[in-house]
Amino acid sequence: MRQSTTTITARPRGSSLLLLAALMLISILAVSGCNTVSGMGEDLSAAGTGIDRTSEATQDKMTGKERTDQQKRSSDYQSGGY
Helix, strand or coil, X not given: CCCCCCCCCCCCHHHHHHHHHHHHHHHHHHHHHHHHHHHHHHHHHXXXXXXXHHHHHHHHHXXXXXXXXXXXXXXXXXXXXX
């Protein structure tokens, strides 16, 4: 009868470097994602300000009332569009 022998070998060095490179790439993408989310928040805020201005202008046209420049600036300040 013949006995089979099992040998345990270590992973090749190249796969360890590949794993390290993958982990570094994932961490870089995760950190850069924070800036992306922040930028998206600013874009949504700007879109909300635009909608707010448009709705106020439409309301003014429907009621026949015009806002003064001071009232427009005050409205922009309150909605964060300053």
